[in-house]
Amino acid sequence: MSTKFILILIVLLAPIIGGLLYGILKGWEPEKWIQFGWASGVLATTFLTDYAQPADEEQIWSIWEGNARVKR
Numbered sequence: 001m002s003t004k005f006i007l008i009l010i011v012l013l014a015p016i017i018g019g020l021l022y023g024i025l026k027g028w029e030p031e032k033w034i035q036f037g038w039a040s041g042v043l044a045t046t047f048l049t050d051y052a053q054p055a056d057e058e059q060i061w062s063i064w065e066g067n068a069r070v071k072r
Contacts, residue, residue: 015044019060039064
């Protein structure tokens with residue numbers, strides 16, 4: 001694999017992994033880890049940078065619930 005591919009993969013997975021780890025540290029059920037990680041990744045893809053700075057958990061759960069208009 002090329003170095004560029006590996007770097008792109010890391011950038012894309014970082015928000016998802018961050019969301020998963022957050023859920024684990026909060027003591028949530030595994031299903032919630034996946035949901036929160038997925039929604040964190042979705043939020044990060046809407047930013048020009050490769051990371052997201054959510055205001056609170058409510059913002060991430062709003063994305064999971066399908067709300068396309070997230071307050072920033």
